[in-house]
Amino acid sequence: MLPTIGALRVWRRDFESWKRYAPAFFVVALGEPLFYLLAIGYGLGHFVSDIGGHPYAVFLAPGIIASAAMNSASFETTFSSFTRMTEQNTYEAILATPCSVADIVAGDILWAATKSLLSVVFVLLVTALFGLLPSPLAIALVPVGFLVGIMFGSLGMVVTGRAPSYDFFSYYFTLVISLMFLFSGVFFPIEILPSWARIVAWVLPLTHAVHICRAFAGGAPGLDLLGSFAWMMLVTVVAFVFAERLVRRRLVL
Amino acid sequence: MSNAATTPVIEATGLWKYFGTRAAVAGITLTVAPGECFGLLGPNGAGKTTTIKMITCLATPSDGELRVFGLPVVASNHRALKARIGIVQQEESLDPDLSVEQNLTVYASYFGISPREAARAAEALIAFAQIGERRRDRIRSLSGGMKRRLMLARALINQPELIVLDEPTTGLDPQARRLVWERIRSLKRRGITILLTTHYMEEAAQLCDRLVIMDGGRIIAEGRPSDLIEVHVGAEVIEVYLSEAQGADKALLDRLTNSAWQAERVGQVLYLYIRDGHTEAAALALLADLEFTHRRATLEDVFLRLTGHALRD
Numbered sequence: 001m002l003p004t005i006g007a008l009r010v011w012r013r014d015f016e017s018w019k020r021y022a023p024a025f026f027v028v029a030l031g032e033p034l035f036y037l038l039a040i041g042y043g044l045g046h047f048v049s050d051i052g053g054h055p056y057a058v059f060l061a062p063g064i065i066a067s068a069a070m071n072s073a074s075f076e077t078t079f080s081s082f083t084r085m086t087e088q089n090t091y092e093a094i095l096a097t098p099c100s101v102a103d104i105v106a107g108d109i110l111w112a113a114t115k116s117l118l119s120v121v122f123v124l125l126v127t128a129l130f131g132l133l134p135s136p137l138a139i140a141l142v143p144v145g146f147l148v149g150i151m152f153g154s155l156g157m158v159v160t161g162r163a164p165s166y167d168f169f170s171y172y173f174t175l176v177i178s179l180m181f182l183f184s185g186v187f188f189p190i191e192i193l194p195s196w197a198r199i200v201a202w203v204l205p206l207t208h209a210v211h212i213c214r215a216f217a218g219g220a221p222g223l224d225l226l227g228s229f230a231w232m233m234l235v236t237v238v239a240f241v242f243a244e245r246l247v248r249r250r251l252v253l
Numbered sequence: 254m255s256n257a258a259t260t261p262v263i264e265a266t267g268l269w270k271y272f273g274t275r276a277a278v279a280g281i282t283l284t285v286a287p288g289e290c291f292g293l294l295g296p297n298g299a300g301k302t303t304t305i306k307m308i309t310c311l312a313t314p315s316d317g318e319l320r321v322f323g324l325p326v327v328a329s330n331h332r333a334l335k336a337r338i339g340i341v342q343q344e345e346s347l348d349p350d351l352s353v354e355q356n357l358t359v360y361a362s363y364f365g366i367s368p369r370e371a372a373r374a375a376e377a378l379i380a381f382a383q384i385g386e387r388r389r390d391r392i393r394s395l396s397g398g399m400k401r402r403l404m405l406a407r408a409l410i411n412q413p414e415l416i417v418l419d420e421p422t423t424g425l426d427p428q429a430r431r432l433v434w435e436r437i438r439s440l441k442r443r444g445i446t447i448l449l450t451t452h453y454m455e456e457a458a459q460l461c462d463r464l465v466i467m468d469g470g471r472i473i474a475e476g477r478p479s480d481l482i483e484v485h486v487g488a489e490v491i492e493v494y495l496s497e498a499q500g501a502d503k504a505l506l507d508r509l510t511n512s513a514w515q516a517e518r519v520g521q522v523l524y525l526y527i528r529d530g531h532t533e534a535a536a537l538a539l540l541a542d543l544e545f546t547h548r549r550a551t552l553e554d555v556f557l558r559l560t561g562h563a564l565r566d
Contacts, residue, residue, distance in 0.1 A: 016351060089345065093348075096309060096338075096339075098332045
């Protein structure tokens, strides 16, 4: 089932409900990436040689931005969507209207991507102030952040569709999200990995997000990015189809 | 083309719903006419909510035919059907982070109602739900009765032709319950078709024009509340509370039983069902030394006779 305009209405509901929590969101969205940049980028980076002619913090910044987009969307479509689906019965209420399961799932994913976009904007501003973005092309990270949000929002929704309880998300965040955060080229170029590990790394969706972000931030986006975009698109579509099916099975008897 | 005024609002024929191998709804047939208030009664697990979910497009029938507003309830019609139905689900499902007013306007948006029209409709419904002074408050601060009235108001935002109420007053105190009943009656006066499930027999007797009693997924009785009472339990009920000795006194029990139209023993209580005037005097004469109560027959007597007195959960 494909989403319709109903998805935008669900998006608006999420936005209206979020407004009062906006200040808290910005503190978290900005806080964590900033701490990583300071501690790892400058702290640890002090002992690391330049990469590609730039200081380590410049290498790290686009990876942190891609991760920020991943985290914002992932939290939204796991913990928050699960609350709406179970405790609050929000999905059940919306499903009594002309909106479909596809609309609800797509609406929540769009909202998750919106939060990714907002965090990317904030982290981007801060990294720019630190002088960590060599190229003005870095502005492209804003729409890219949105796409990364759609992808991880969809993946999170798959997990939510299967989750029996909140505990289930611990597995996802520890085993999947943390793994990607550490081995997708955020902290070191994956080229240094043994070839089998490099192949695994290129399967991870975050690797492609980081690859795209770093290329734009460095001002040298090449045609190879098309492959990364295609892989992200494929992951997104497959995840969305599964998510819609899983959530539908839970809501429609 | 069928005539809109005579097309049944709900028409179920041999409707089944399986969960695995268990039939939650086992071949029910029912018809709800326009403007009618129709009740689904039954103990827990009787299949009421599953029936409602099928009618409101939230469960897919396993077999049989189901039409709402004359349209088959199939995926391609879900959007069109849901646009014309209002649902008050059993579980509270208001948006906790939105105000009373926003709960209505945001819900209106799901139907594609314009913001201006939504604001106007919300205004009228806030008055309908008698919740005007709380319009800017968040949901968390509302009482149970207010939440239920707001749920009812929200279900009316799309001006539905059919409103479906799944246990609309469960958990409410008597005052709050009566206020909800009064609101439901006002919907009935407007000619809106109402389908309701309830555990409260008084509620069904007060509100429903017609009802079915379900048990084990089947319909075991159907009719107007007053007819059901007359047919199944007569006009009056005498409940005799037997002592151990009286309970073992076969001669006494036979006399009591024979004095009534029908009788039923549940533990140490003997229910004597009495038809209009018939054997009442005879029964009362026998009761001189016994502990008993004598009252009018109610729908609850019908319900308990037909579904049994055993606990269901």
